[in-house]
Amino acid sequence: MSNTKKNWRGRRLVRFIPALVWMAVIFALSSRTGDEVGSVLPLFQKLFPNMTDFNWGHFVSYFILAAALDYGFGSRSDKLVMKVVIVLLCGLYGVTDEYHQLFVDGRMMDIMDVRNDMIGAAAWTILVSIPVVRRKWRRIAA
Template identity: 45%
Template structure:
């Protein structure tokens, strides 16, 4: 059974947010950096944002597939979908003034997505282990 279509709305919203942020020019982002550095001292660039954004995107993709059914195969799909979207995002940035595609950004996107997939698979295994323990202790 497949997940209902509405379960993919968070992923669509997350992709839209990433797209809109990627459409900011280099000058606009440079203006945001000092404000972000006040919130997060030590932030030198927006590179860490890639980890976070694609961690969240991967979670929304997993939600679309159904969190409770996440397994290694679906986790791989989540990672691949996230990287594919990251690649389209980098391509899009080639057309934004003051921005350019960057392989390092795509790597950060993939790492963020993979971290989310690992967390979800471990969470599912922990839940399955807990349910087996409860079933045997009765």
């Protein structure tokens, strides 16, 4: 394999670093016990008075993960099949995250959280499908 091809492949892999970092953030947050999570909620409620639980956090976290995966895949993610792949990858990671929570005190597996994860990921893929947003995103993510 030529050095040019190795460099190109390496640059493509580097584009997935933001997604891997964000997955680590999600994992770290999922590792918090139920008491730790519950103690942080009042702080967020001061910023967002109508927030009653952390369901919105799943939506936002996986919206960001989908954006990071979109960045990783580059212009290939403009294809519908890749948008589906991004949502499915986010859903799969959401399932593994929920499974991980079975082993954390005070936490449990909740399929509705996976639903919220996938809604967040789908929202990203729909947003970035709007032509003007896609053009701006591609300029930023170039």
